Amino acid sequence: MTANRALENSLMDAPVRVDVVLGEARIPMEELMSLSEGEIVELENSTTDLVDIYVSDRLMARGRLVVADGQLGVTLSEIIDSRTQPFA
Secondary structure, eight states: OOHHHHHHHHHHTSOOOEEEEOOOOOOOHHHHHTOOTTOOOOOSSOTTSOEEEEETTEEEEEEEEEEETTEEEEEEEEEOOGGGSOOO
16 A cells, blocks of 8 residues: 555544534524524525535535435535635
8 A cells, every 4th residue: 555545544534524504693692592492593594595514614615405314414516616715
């Protein structure tokens, strides 16, 4: 096995955090504190809008929400070119 193959294999096993951002809501703190179980917070985005997909806190893709076999998922619609993004 070459060094590059060994590196590739070890990278494939490295854990990464993936966040799918459905939308956001801005509400006053007192309203947030008064929420009870089962209440709904309306997001700024519609369910038909693209969701942002972050990998290790970096925007990497956008996609659409789907339900498959009773599970909520995301289909990729757009891959973001990280070379055009400014560093945070």
